[in-house]
Amino acid sequence: MSRQPVMRRFQPPGREALRPDAAPTSAPTLLHPAPSVSGGKRSTPKSRQDEYTVGWICALPVPEWQASQILLDEEHEDVLISPPTTYSYVFGKINGHGVVMGCLPEASMGTTSAAAVAAEMRAVFKALRFCLMVGIGGGVWSEKADVRLGDVVVSRPDPVARTGGVIQWDFGKAIQGGEFQMTGSLNSVPETLLSAVGKVKATLLHKSKFPEYLKAYSQYQDSYPEYANRPNAPDRLFAPSFEHPQGKDTCDSCPREQEILRPERPSNRPVVHYGTIASGNAVMRDGERRDRIASQHGGILCFEMEAAGLMNRFPCLVIRGICDYCDSHKNKQWHSYASAAAAAWAKELLRNIQPSLLSNENTIDEQTSS
Template sequence: MTSHTTLASPDSYSVAWIAVLPIERAAAEAMLDEEHAPPTGFIRHQSDTNIYTWGRVGEHNIVIVSLAAGVYGTTSAAITASHLLASLRFIRVVLLVGIGGGIARPDEGRDIRLGDIVVSQPDGTTGGVCQYDLIKAKLDGKLEHKGFLRPPPEVLLKALAKIQAYHERKESKVPYFLQQMLERNPKMGKRSKQNSGYAHQGLDNDRLFKASCDHVPGPDCRGCDTADQVQRDPRDTSDPEIHYGIIASGNMLVKDAATRDRIVANVGEDCICFEMEAAGLMNNFPCLVIRGICDYADSHKSDRWQRYASATGAAYAKELLEYVPAAEVQETKRALEVLESGWFLFLSPRVILTNT
């Protein structure tokens, strides 16, 4: 990766890549084809506390930003996004890339495993992300969504269709980008007691347990009852698979199976992942959410797979950008215009309205 390029204007950057954790940002920066110095004439808005990384992926100029260390949730994500738009008014496409908890249901065709990639995709009733803490009970005892979040820009949805068609014929480039990342950044492949590294963590360390099985205290699951382990068909490779569907977003960290399954039942959607920031971003402007799966949102979760999952999500984002024409990005409405145009949520379930 070359560096020290300086573009003539901050307006040359039309794609924002938002991470939450430092490990997610590290993976994002490792995917850059070229790193840039801050562009000439960039003036940070007085309200903007973000610190940016500038660079290029393919034909796209990218700005990378993360939340403040130790800060999570929809509100923090919304603040980061609003600060970004205050300083960078020509951002048109936003990717939210990081880690999430997988909702694995292998018996129902959702064989999601650690290190796999989940991508938010509209299904006709949601924009790809459902805010699970925006649900109300009706008088008849049924649950009803109070609102749905807007789908990603059309240019990204067209890219999703194209990359899915390509993957029907050819293998994903994600494994190649992961290998390239480790070759360029040898430290990312090293492991220690405090750092599991950004390489695959081994099939033996990916165990899915029945919802009724609580984790036996300890750094791993060696003490957990193997009789409660869900038996899954072995895969031919350790390369991550890619899943498209609804991502559940909210401010609560889901880390026990009972809570996980109750939320999924209440949402009433075919959710495949939990995360904590997307709803805050999509309340402000539409984005695509990409998550590497680091746990199963149950009591067995640990930090072991977080770095590798950060890398798989980032590698998919890089591959997806190859299918996003730069010329069409420039024809996409600026994110700030979307925000100012008055999009707002709900009023009626399964309907999104504007006040234009």
Template sequence: MSNFSRPSRRDEFDTAIICALRLEFDAVAFLFDEFWDTDGNSYGKVPGDGNTYMAGRIGNRNVVLVLPGMGKVNAASAAANIITSYNRVQLALVVGICGGVPYKNDGTDIFLGDVIISESSIQHDFGRLYPDGHERKEGLLDNLGKPSREIITFVKTLQTKIYLERLLTRAVRHLDTFQHPPNIREGSVLEANSPSKYEYPGMAKDKLFEPTYPHKHHQGCSTCSQGMSACQQSRELSCSELHCDEAHLERQRIPGIGEAWKLVVHFGPIASGDSVIKSAEDRDKRAKEMKAIAFEMAGAGVWDTLPCIIVKSVCDYAYSHKNEEWQNFAAATAASAARALLELHTPPDKSLPPIAKRSDVPLIEGNATRDTSRQSNRINAASGGIIGNNATGNSQQENIIGPVSPDSGPCVIL
């Protein structure tokens, strides 16, 4: 029997996990320790909230899991609804699969099955489309904000030797439960699906084709015979079905004697947008411009709404060559890394009062209040504030506003 008591209210949940695909949702759900909303025991939601929530426990965290669908608009809507119904959520994880950039800027290889953890998120498809190509908008107000100070320091800490070792050890242990479950829980995703679906596909199936070698029929198709053009049918077929010539492989992982797969985690910028990248040329161009190491479709929608970390695993190389063999394994790997990350993250103190609502913030005019008595106005940056340099109040007034800065919370400097 669990030593954890079932939460009685929505404000006892501090973590949200957002998945765009069902296979991602299933993988995350398998790693829940308990579900709090079985047998119709729903926590409800505010009127107008379009999310469907699954509530449960992962370790010592009360978590809600949401499946909004693909695209940053759906993700943004889900995040906005989360903060209305579950207003104590302090951390959102966007978990699932992504397209990986084969090589980082420093030349480090990224392979299928590797995990990507965000240091920042960039909207790669926000801009103007000209006849000669796409121009991304890069103005200050056109880009996503940087993470909160707490997220920045936590992700940096994860990159230290001792924390990275802890992250990898825990993630591998959780991944093993997919492939060798001690028992299959009633109602779990593995009850209806064989655990073998989450097995590592093997290094020999990790093949990277040259950027200029297209995925299409190489003979017998009038459409595919025209330069880089490809017919719709060829886009739905695998490389083996199209007989893609492996003489055009740029890289293939061939294990040495006794060499086993090892989980690798990369940290860096993740490009996010509504377009699935299926072009090696566009992938490499955008990755170079933005220093991105992966492409996905949900993070940008959550990034500026909730404190957010994107945790993804590489299932393809973001180019035309179709390869779905890695999706389930990558989903399980991302879920395992996300759980490991949660176990290393310090949860918020449940005894703290909720963040003040906008209506709770005292009115500030310039740098003076309307009260003529001596008083202190302390505005937490998380609640927002207006700072003025026009001190017109009574000399006995003491107006202390802090800590308010662009880095610590919503802020307008006048």
């Protein structure tokens, strides 16, 4: 039996708050969950690993895992784990649900690493009912889907395209003409999650707590402003064929005539999109290839690198904050804010699932063995 390391307790702003650049590479040392937005108090630490029903996986320690931990209503320290685990976890509660947050090892992105973490979580935390994959991804803008930086994309089955919400875009076979044909999609999203997604989608804006959860990051304005504030960097989308100038860190020198002009939005509030997410083991950084693959499969909204490793092992929903447009103009300026937006929406999702009802659902092992 192994004991997870005791995490630091919450320190109010003004005391020595740790910054991301001081975090070890194995796990971020923030681990100071913000007080519940609803005003609830954190309970005493839990010690039973069978009381956690929701798995939450991030690919990057900073900013994804760190942003997620901030939104814990409670943090459970000193949790006894048996058998010993290879990967690091953080435990707590969000809207009444026992949540175990895992993260891929530093510099270990991709579907294979995600599958390894998912397999361990399934083996160790037997009470889990489903998993959320929460983090960042690259958006695919189109006339039909006005996906922009800072928005959130949520996986949802597409009956027309016959996809289960996530497709593995680099898994298939080569066909005549050099094209690539996928040989199937991944498992669909569980009904419990689909029902909750529908409820969140139908919630009137003034009743949704998504903006409130996103605003909760302002409590850490002094120490972690990157989560609380939209970046000063402009949201620019360029023609698919226009390559980013070599040696330039920003798009300041990119000509405006290569930019796709879009109408200004009336609000900076992130927009949530629901549809197909493409997952693979390679980073998508080619605008023309992005659009070609997206159009071939009924309108992909987002590309990322881990979800395909989970979908055939876990009942899973993928939630991605948009940090770039999958082209050569990638940079990290939107990573933190996009991570915060994804985590805030995931928390709103859990608010719309009653813990008492979830406890009556089959565990992951029961779901996958039936």
